[in-house]
Amino acid sequence: MTPELLKRYQLTPSDNDVVLEHDRQLWQARFSGCGHFLIACGYDATIQRWDMTAEPPRLLSPLTGHNGWVQCLDFQPGQQRLLTADSWGQLACWPFADESPQPIWRLPQAHDGWIRALAVSPDGQLVATGGNGSAVRLWSTEDGKLQCELPHPRRVFSVCFHPDGQSLVSGDLEGVVRHWDLAESKEARRLDASILYSHDVDKERIQHCGGARHLHFDAAGKWLLCGGQKEPGGGFAKGTPCVLVYDWDSGEQRREMPMGDTSDGFSYDARFHPQGFVMATSCAFPGKGHVWFWRPEDDEAFFSSKKLPNGRSISLHPDGRRLALLTSDSPNANGRPLKDGEYVGGRAKIRVLDFPVTE
Amino acid sequence: MNPPPSNCRQLCTPREHTVSRRRLLGAAACAAGVGGLGGLLEPLVAEELKKQEKQVLFVWLDGGISQLESWDPKPNTQFGGPYRAIPTSVPGIHIGELLPHTARQMHHLSIVRNMHTQDNSHSAGVGRINRGDPKNRGVVYPYLGSAVAKLMGPTSSGLPPYCWVKPMSGGFKTADAGFLPAKYGALAFGDGKPPENLLQSDSITPEENEARNELRTMFNDRFADRRRREWTNANSYVFDVADTLMKRMDLFDESKVSERDKDRYGRHALGRHMLMGRRLIEAGVRFVKVNSYFWDSHGDNFNACESLIPQFDQPFAALIEDLHDRGMLDNVLVIAMSEFGRTPKINSHVGRDHWPEAWSVVMGGAGIRSGHVVGKTNQLGTFIDGQQYDIGHLFHTWFRALEIPQGMMEYDNNGQPLPVANEECSPIKELLT
Numbered sequence: 001m002t003p004e005l006l007k008r009y010q011l012t013p014s015d016n017d018v019v020l021e022h023d024r025q026l027w028q029a030r031f032s033g034c035g036h037f038l039i040a041c042g043y044d045a046t047i048q049r050w051d052m053t054a055e056p057p058r059l060l061s062p063l064t065g066h067n068g069w070v071q072c073l074d075f076q077p078g079q080q081r082l083l084t085a086d087s088w089g090q091l092a093c094w095p096f097a098d099e100s101p102q103p104i105w106r107l108p109q110a111h112d113g114w115i116r117a118l119a120v121s122p123d124g125q126l127v128a129t130g131g132n133g134s135a136v137r138l139w140s141t142e143d144g145k146l147q148c149e150l151p152h153p154r155r156v157f158s159v160c161f162h163p164d165g166q167s168l169v170s171g172d173l174e175g176v177v178r179h180w181d182l183a184e185s186k187e188a189r190r191l192d193a194s195i196l197y198s199h200d201v202d203k204e205r206i207q208h209c210g211g212a213r214h215l216h217f218d219a220a221g222k223w224l225l226c227g228g229q230k231e232p233g234g235g236f237a238k239g240t241p242c243v244l245v246y247d248w249d250s251g252e253q254r255r256e257m258p259m260g261d262t263s264d265g266f267s268y269d270a271r272f273h274p275q276g277f278v279m280a281t282s283c284a285f286p287g288k289g290h291v292w293f294w295r296p297e298d299d300e301a302f303f304s305s306k307k308l309p310n311g312r313s314i315s316l317h318p319d320g321r322r323l324a325l326l327t328s329d330s331p332n333a334n335g336r337p338l339k340d341g342e343y344v345g346g347r348a349k350i351r352v353l354d355f356p357v358t359e
Numbered sequence: 360m361n362p363p364p365s366n367c368r369q370l371c372t373p374r375e376h377t378v379s380r381r382r383l384l385g386a387a388a389c390a391a392g393v394g395g396l397g398g399l400l401e402p403l404v405a406e407e408l409k410k411q412e413k414q415v416l417f418v419w420l421d422g423g424i425s426q427l428e429s430w431d432p433k434p435n436t437q438f439g440g441p442y443r444a445i446p447t448s449v450p451g452i453h454i455g456e457l458l459p460h461t462a463r464q465m466h467h468l469s470i471v472r473n474m475h476t477q478d479n480s481h482s483a484g485v486g487r488i489n490r491g492d493p494k495n496r497g498v499v500y501p502y503l504g505s506a507v508a509k510l511m512g513p514t515s516s517g518l519p520p521y522c523w524v525k526p527m528s529g530g531f532k533t534a535d536a537g538f539l540p541a542k543y544g545a546l547a548f549g550d551g552k553p554p555e556n557l558l559q560s561d562s563i564t565p566e567e568n569e570a571r572n573e574l575r576t577m578f579n580d581r582f583a584d585r586r587r588r589e590w591t592n593a594n595s596y597v598f599d600v601a602d603t604l605m606k607r608m609d610l611f612d613e614s615k616v617s618e619r620d621k622d623r624y625g626r627h628a629l630g631r632h633m634l635m636g637r638r639l640i641e642a643g644v645r646f647v648k649v650n651s652y653f654w655d656s657h658g659d660n661f662n663a664c665e666s667l668i669p670q671f672d673q674p675f676a677a678l679i680e681d682l683h684d685r686g687m688l689d690n691v692l693v694i695a696m697s698e699f700g701r702t703p704k705i706n707s708h709v710g711r712d713h714w715p716e717a718w719s720v721v722m723g724g725a726g727i728r729s730g731h732v733v734g735k736t737n738q739l740g741t742f743i744d745g746q747q748y749d750i751g752h753l754f755h756t757w758f759r760a761l762e763i764p765q766g767m768m769e770y771d772n773n774g775q776p777l778p779v780a781n782e783e784c785s786p787i788k789e790l791l792t
Contacts, residue, residue, distance in 0.1 A: 024437070025705065025707075043705070044437070045435065067434070067435055067443075068434065068435065068439075068440070068441040068442065068443065069440070069441040071441075087441030087442065088441075088443055113442075113443070113456065114441055114442075114665075155665070173662075173666075200628075204526040204527055204652045204653060205652065205653045206627060206628050206629055206651060206653070206666075206667065206670055207653060207663055207666045207667050208666040209659075209662075209663075209666075211662070234653050234656075234663060234666075235422065235653045235654075235655045235656060235657065235658070235663070236655070236657045236658050236708075236710075237656075237657070237658025237659035237663070237708060237709075237710065238658065265658065265708055266659070283707060283708065283709075284658070284707070284708050285657075285658070285706065285707065285708045285710075286706060286707045286708070288708075310707045328707040329707065330704065330705060330706050330707045331706065331707070332657070332706045332712050333702045333704045333706060333712050334479050334480075334702070334712045334713040334714075335479045335713065343703070343704070343739075343741045343742075344704075345437050345438060345703075345704050345705070346704065346705055346706065346707065
């Protein structure tokens with residue numbers, strides 16, 4: 001199976017790829033459910049939009065009104081609505097396909113500070129948020145009213161709904177993944193991802209490192225992915241980018257998918273391809289990081305590449321023919337590097353690669 | 360080894376820093392001349408004592424705390440990062456949101472936001488900053504703690520003048536002394552614990568101990584007879600220090616610390632070490648350094664800051680509050696700093712790199728104006744806008760704040776006169792009370 005997969009599914013950057021650029025770094029770039037838009041968010045508090053039906057893709061006016069960083073976004077299924085959250089605690093709902101979208105609603109203080117994760121429920125009724133505030137919060141997507149608060153005492157990095165809509169998972173700094181029974185609004189169990197966390201390794205380092213940085217289910221809800229950095233270190237934040245795969249029914253970890261070496265960085269995103277393999281990306285110091293494809297059943301990745309380093313997010317177009325890989329382009333900068341007298345910041349590139357048709 | 364000084368009297372000794380009978384009588388005579396002894400002697404003596412008991416608590420965040428996530432936030436700008444700025448107890452002064460406790464103590468502190476230093480590497484930068492970046496005269500200068508130990512000596516407590524609370528191992532760290540005699544090095548308490556085997560074994564009787572010490576003294580004297588005194592001083596000094604410390608073993612007894620204080624400072628390493636720092640200052644140590652490592656956040660800077668900075672903020676604010684409540688802040692100079700700041704630019708690994716171009720130092724207490732900000736960076740926080748200061752300016756400022764007499768602003772290194780701080784710099788007047 002894997003040779004056949006490798007033959008069909010691999011990413012090779014070429015000069016013919018569409019590359020969308022932004023003069024600030026970005027955290028996520030996602031295709032909308034309709035596939036007409038690519039939406040991105042990041043370090044400049046704006047939401048960037050491209051019309052992907054145009055050739056080349058056309059940059060649309062940004063959505064503004066957020067503060068700090070916007071690290072997370074998600075679409076409301078079946079609606080042209082986008083949910084976004086920022087590092088100052090604001091949550092907002094947008095009619096993203098409008099020419100000049102204004103928020104349908106916004107909550108300036110949904111959390112006291114950084115909202116790191118956001119997910120919309122499969123039925124589109126709820127949006128879950130996690131970050132500061134020692135709780136995961138569930139809000140109505142209709143009007144932004146608080147529906148439920150689930151206590152999660154450590155810093156929450158990731159949230160994701162199970163495809164059946166009955167369960168939610170939230171992952172924290174210490175690599176604890178809590179499974180929430182939404183019907184009962186209570187914790188059902190915990191999954192152990194503590195390999196993605198470290199603290200006080202040698203009694204000199206007081207930093208709590210790592211965390212369950214992202215969570216994602218496959219479409220059938222059989223597998224849960226949890227990604228981050230295996231045995232993370234502070235300071236340079238070096239460690240092995242890694243995605244863990246859990247059997248959802250049993251809660252047991254079935255696969256560790258490390259990629260890179262111990263001086264690498266974090267896996268910031270992983271998604272299931274409809275063919276059942278995991279597409280993952282990682283980012284570390286400039287020029288480091290991989291894209292890799294790995295079936296949960298296999299012992300090894302069937303594809304990996306260093307030619308697309310510093311990946312922050314990976315998004316498959318609904319038609320399965322294109323894949324948007326967001327990367328960071330920001331060299332290290334000890335000292336006083338100036339370019340033409342200017343102090344230059346980091347940039348983002350979104351490479352839109354052709355991908356085989358899913359059958 | 361250094362040859363003996365050609366003119367020892369140019370150097371001060373710790374004894375000269377105690378309040379002498381002659382100086383007291385002089386003060387008394389002066390007071391009598393003005394209006395009789397009764398009402399004036401005490402304030403004068405108190406003032407004299409107060410001068411002599413100036414102390415320093417120096418918090419060193421090794422690796423480089425990000426100024427943008429702490430003392431000089433630039434929210435909602437290109438390099439500002441994800442965090443908000445919060446107001447402080449001083450109207451108009453805002454600091455990073457990760458410092459809520461310190462924000463409430465800002466009226467006791469000042470921030471220097473226009474630090475511009477010369478080295479962007481740890482290997483050279485740590486020493487350069489700790490030594491005040493003097494002009495190169497072919498000697499290794501002492502770190503600030505050793506300099507203060509030399510210039511001011513121990514307080515009347517008799518406790519070692521330079522103590523260092525640090526993670527991991529302790530011991531007597533002579534490297535800090537530079538060209539000064541080794542005895543001006545730091546006595547380090549690893550993880551806040553006393554040196555190993557400090558206490559006398561129960562199996563040794565007082566008589567046996569006395570006999571043992573006599574024998575040691577005899578051997579020491581014989582050894583010293585054939586050598587220059589400064590070579591042997593450090594040896595006997597360590598014994599003297601140990602003897603003083605043995606009488607203050609209560610300092611290392613955590614059961615004597617209230618649970619409330621443990622909670623206020625935090626039970627993590629930096630909280631415990633900062634609390635230890637306060638107790639050493641209360642006990643009368645002249646200069647206490649509290650060290651924290653691994654602030655070098657080249658990767659995942661913001662999550663690092665969210666983990667690290669609160670571990671500094673809580674105990675640092677408690678420390679300032681306690682020193683103020685005890686009436687000690689007038690005499691204790693408190694400094695918190697690193698070897699440099701961090702780049703405005705955020706690298707691909709979500710880290711900030713080394714940035715000596717424009718960074719911040721916070722300080723308060725003895726002789727330092729409170730509730731004040733010195734200097735500014737530009738709108739993006741990339742470079743300094745206007746006047747900039749180097750570490751030499753801070754050394755001059757701190758020595759002035761500690762009321763070290765102008766006549767003592769020069770070391771005698773075996774006949775080689777050496778200014779105690781870079782002579783091209785001067786005190787920052789707006790920082791001084």
